[in-house]
Amino acid sequence: xxxxxxxxxxxxxxxxxxxxxxxxxxxxxxxxxxxxxxxxxxxxxxxxxxxxxxxxxxxxxxxxxxxxxxxxxxxxxxxxxxxxxxxxxxxxxxxxxxxxxxxxxxxxxxxxxxxxxxxxxxxxxxxxxxxxxxxxxxxxxxxxxxxxxxxxxxxxxxxxxxxxxxxxxxxxxxxxxxxxxxxxxxxxxxxxxxxxxxxxxxxxxxxxxxxxxxxxxxxxxxxxxxxxxxxxxxxxxxxxxxxxxxxxxxxxxxxxxxxxxxxxxxxxxxxxxxxxxxxxxxxxxxxxxxxxxxxxxxxxxxxxxxxxxxxxxxxxxxxxxx
Amino acid sequence: xxxxxxxxxxxxxxxxxxxxxxxxxxxxxxxxxxxxxxxxxxxxxxxxxxxxxxxxxxxxxxxxxxxxxxxxxxxxxxxxxxxxxxxxxxxxxxxxxxxxxxxxxxxxxxxxxxxxxxxxxxxxxxxxxxxxxxxxxxxxxxxxxxxxxxxxxxxxxxxxxxxxxxxxxxxxxxxxxxxxxxxxxxxxxxxxxxxxxxxxxxxxxxxxxxxxxxxxxxxxxxxxxxxxxxxxxxxxxxxxxxxxxxxxxxxxxxxxxxx
Ligand SMILES: Cc1cc2nc3c(=O)[nH]c(=O)nc-3n(C[C@H](O)[C@H](O)[C@H](O)COP(=O)(O)OP(=O)(O)OC[C@H]3O[C@@H](n4cnc5c(N)ncnc54)[C@H](O)[C@@H]3O)c2cc1C
Numbered sequence: 001x002x003x004x005x006x007x008x009x010x011x012x013x014x015x016x017x018x019x020x021x022x023x024x025x026x027x028x029x030x031x032x033x034x035x036x037x038x039x040x041x042x043x044x045x046x047x048x049x050x051x052x053x054x055x056x057x058x059x060x061x062x063x064x065x066x067x068x069x070x071x072x073x074x075x076x077x078x079x080x081x082x083x084x085x086x087x088x089x090x091x092x093x094x095x096x097x098x099x100x101x102x103x104x105x106x107x108x109x110x111x112x113x114x115x116x117x118x119x120x121x122x123x124x125x126x127x128x129x130x131x132x133x134x135x136x137x138x139x140x141x142x143x144x145x146x147x148x149x150x151x152x153x154x155x156x157x158x159x160x161x162x163x164x165x166x167x168x169x170x171x172x173x174x175x176x177x178x179x180x181x182x183x184x185x186x187x188x189x190x191x192x193x194x195x196x197x198x199x200x201x202x203x204x205x206x207x208x209x210x211x212x213x214x215x216x217x218x219x220x221x222x223x224x225x226x227x228x229x230x231x232x233x234x235x236x237x238x239x240x241x242x243x244x245x246x247x248x249x250x251x252x253x254x255x256x257x258x259x260x261x262x263x264x265x266x267x268x269x270x271x272x273x274x275x276x277x278x279x280x281x282x283x284x285x286x287x288x289x290x291x292x293x294x295x296x297x298x299x300x301x302x303x304x305x306x307x308x309x310x311x312x313x314x315x316x317x318x319x320x321x322x
Numbered sequence: 323x324x325x326x327x328x329x330x331x332x333x334x335x336x337x338x339x340x341x342x343x344x345x346x347x348x349x350x351x352x353x354x355x356x357x358x359x360x361x362x363x364x365x366x367x368x369x370x371x372x373x374x375x376x377x378x379x380x381x382x383x384x385x386x387x388x389x390x391x392x393x394x395x396x397x398x399x400x401x402x403x404x405x406x407x408x409x410x411x412x413x414x415x416x417x418x419x420x421x422x423x424x425x426x427x428x429x430x431x432x433x434x435x436x437x438x439x440x441x442x443x444x445x446x447x448x449x450x451x452x453x454x455x456x457x458x459x460x461x462x463x464x465x466x467x468x469x470x471x472x473x474x475x476x477x478x479x480x481x482x483x484x485x486x487x488x489x490x491x492x493x494x495x496x497x498x499x500x501x502x503x504x505x506x507x508x509x510x511x512x513x514x515x516x517x518x519x520x521x522x523x524x525x526x527x528x529x530x531x532x533x534x535x536x537x538x539x540x541x542x543x544x545x546x547x548x549x550x551x552x553x554x555x556x557x558x559x560x561x562x563x564x565x566x567x568x569x570x571x572x573x574x575x576x577x578x579x580x581x
Contacts, residue, residue, distance in 0.1 A: 100462075141546070303570070
């Protein structure tokens with residue numbers, strides 16, 4: 001049975017809808033003929049793009065003046081739900097703001113929220129979500145019980161975005177009620193950490209380095225290689241925590257999920273928390289001096305060797321090709 | 323300034339996790355240790371109280387079997403006392419049930435600031451901090467990579483996709499901290515000895531005035547319907563580098579037409 005209405009928490013940056021939102025919209029359309037979006041910001045700015053991805057209506061709060069989204073958006077959602085607009089399911093992306101809004105709304109509605117999902121389907125009249133555990137080796141399927149709306153968080157890159165060619169979504173104002181004591185967290189300044197080249201989200205090739213590089217300076221090899229391959233440089237958490245590269249480079253459970261054509265892991269052991277972030281790559285190349293490293297169990301091409309020997313030669317060979 | 327830190331006691335992450343075949347939830351019946359993700363909040367709290375020139379750090383934890391192994395570690399780091407909620411009725415609690423318990427316990431400590439990790443290492447739902455803040459009707463800032471306190475406000479550098487945001491938030495507030503917000507100290511021998519006699523207030527669901535039907539299995543709004551092995555990724559060709567392995571990589575990339 002199809003659901004009557006699904007909401008997708010829509011996120012945008014600089015007037016462009018984020019990939020994770022478009023991914024969820026594609027999946028939402030599999031579940032319901034009426035997919036609506038809920039946006040903490042200016043709905044008109046993204047109504048055309050949302051409509052092209054099958055959204056009929058976007059509920060939007062309008063400008064929130066720098067407030068962190070969790071509190072006001074959850075309050076606006078709860079008010080809209082009370083007002084009779086309740087969907088069967090609300091899909092959130094596993095992002096900073098997605099988790100905030102979902103958590104707040106869960107407390108407000110006294111409804112559970114199921115997290116880390118990569119799949120969702122309707123079975124009879126139940127909504128079933130799928131969450132991978134133990135580094136993706138096991139899938140747990142969970143069904144919501146009790147009354148909706150049901151709340152679920154989805155990992156990035158779980159679904160393929162798809163345009164429907166629909167016209168602009170209708171914009172409906174979602175009023176933010178009085179926030180009482182909970183409001184007040186406000187962004188005073190935004191800092192953008194510049195990154196060169198393609199982003200981890202959409203690069204065809206990702207080159208990641210880990211603790212096996214030995215020292216921060218050696219990450220240069222990863223960046224040189226990335227440049228030669230028009231790839232995005234990535235990292236394991238070990239070297240992010242060590243301060244070699246910024247957090248935005250991290251791949252894994254608490255970092256980015258990447259699914260490039262080729263993922264190159266250099267000096268990375270292959271901890272389950274790293275693997276959940278890159279296992280979906282079409283091809284994996286691993287370089288590690290330990291033949292027993294877990295990363296080799298999922299590598300299409302595994303090189304048992306020293307990164308300090310293999311990487312410089314690889315860089316030289318690629319430079320020679322011009 | 324009084325700070326509450328929510329700490330979770332978890333099975334040693336070095337041991338492979340297991341699902342209970344009956345309940346299909348994570349097995350948590352063995353010895354538990356302090357979740358490393360929470361050590362950052364404990365350290366941050368100790369430093370903030372120090373900087374404020376007075377106050378206490380109180381730990382709040384929910385765990386089966388009155389387990390205190392992890393709490394003692396955080397007490398040894400310097401926290402003054404702990405509230406531990408333990409009750410058979412809590413088995414099977416989801417994130418919202420957990421948040422209800424933590425919120426009720428936090429209220430007792432009347433803190434100026436509540437710190438949590440962004441997510442636990444074993445369950446990693448990542449929603450508990452906001453659920454707790456929501457239940458307490460407090461403002462919140464998640465994913466802090468730097469925190470300072472002054473003028474009744476907490477100032478936070480909050481991690482974002484693009485970099486970070488400076489965020490100001492009135493107190494009392496709930497703030498979730500990332501690994502890397504501070505370097506946690508190792509407990510000293512003196513700290514470990516002192517921790518043994520620090521007070522741990524052990525409470526049940528009833529003591530907190532919560533309805534047992536709202537937590538644990540009874541309060542769950544979900545049911546696990548299937549647990550199955552995911553499709554395995556097959557290992558491909560593994561070669562030993564004898565000086566020419568880079569050529570193999572070039573060939574592989576060539577085949578994939580990414581060069
Ligand atoms: C809650 C939680 C969340 C986490 N989230 C993430 C996450 O999002 N992403 C993530 O990556 N990790 C995450 N981790 C951490 C993860 O468990 C590992 O600790 C981390 O991935 C290890 O990084 P690494 O592979 O670089 O380092 P190590 O595990 O130390 O591995 C280094 C590897 O380099 C190899 N090596 C050493 N020298 C050389 C050389 N000269 N040449 C070639 N190889 C060499 C070694 O054989 C070893 O295999 C998380 C952990 C927890 C508890």
